[in-house]
Amino acid sequence: MPAEIRVFRCLDDNIGALIHDPETGACAAIDAPEEKPIVAALAEAGWRLSDILVTHRHADHVQGIEALKARFGCRVVAPAKAAGEVPGMDETVRDGDTVRVGGLSAVVWDTPGHCRDHIAYWFAADGAVFAGDTLFTLGCGRVSESSYGEMWTSLSRLAALPDAARVYSGHDYTIANARFALAVDPDNAAVKARAAEAERAKAEGRFLIPSTIGTEKATNPFLRAGEPAVARSAGQEGRDPAAVFQALREWKNRF
Numbered sequence: 001m002p003a004e005i006r007v008f009r010c011l012d013d014n015i016g017a018l019i020h021d022p023e024t025g026a027c028a029a030i031d032a033p034e035e036k037p038i039v040a041a042l043a044e045a046g047w048r049l050s051d052i053l054v055t056h057r058h059a060d061h062v063q064g065i066e067a068l069k070a071r072f073g074c075r076v077v078a079p080a081k082a083a084g085e086v087p088g089m090d091e092t093v094r095d096g097d098t099v100r101v102g103g104l105s106a107v108v109w110d111t112p113g114h115c116r117d118h119i120a121y122w123f124a125a126d127g128a129v130f131a132g133d134t135l136f137t138l139g140c141g142r143v144s145e146s147s148y149g150e151m152w153t154s155l156s157r158l159a160a161l162p163d164a165a166r167v168y169s170g171h172d173y174t175i176a177n178a179r180f181a182l183a184v185d186p187d188n189a190a191v192k193a194r195a196a197e198a199e200r201a202k203a204e205g206r207f208l209i210p211s212t213i214g215t216e217k218a219t220n221p222f223l224r225a226g227e228p229a230v231a232r233s234a235g236q237e238g239r240d241p242a243a244v245f246q247a248l249r250e251w252k253n254r255f
């Protein structure tokens, strides 16, 4: 049976996510931004938390762990590079490791860039990747601790997933990201349509998570750094995509 996934808001703009195995009843939270909405989402679905899979050590992704662990006795899996920096950590994982949630399984990918310890969880059989603060709908995370080149490599790895792969991000910055995408790629009809879709979703109290890799490759300026029109827009005509990516990310920081 396929995994069941729920997403919901936490804090101001974090996105909480639960993945549930209907066969075994196992259920993992991806990160733990805030206890209350996670407990509420579990209660609404009738699921019990067995695991927390941490994408990176930033406070807004781990601050709910201790309360959830006290309540559910769940296992906490976190990046080996964040050892000692994630509360309640039980197991550490690194690139290529497999994490099981009941009968579901995810491969761990190192995705440094937003921070040095960042990892993503790719549930291949379910076609879902939990990308944390690496890849957002129409955007990507800020780069700190790691180089722009490392972030570009991480994004390129995610972009190589199948087009149908669903992308679950750690934040909803879609409206701001859409404005930037339009500034970078003003003649791209797919970006215009996606920006309009984001505005509509917001008006209806929804958000565009998950996205898919195919949609992001067509609309996300950071995944389109190899497109001549995007390079031109970033003032990097003829440069390699990694350099275009850096110029775009620095532009977005000032945008």
Ligand SMILES: [Zn+2]
Binding pocket: 056, 058, 114, 133
């Ligand atoms: Zn973060």
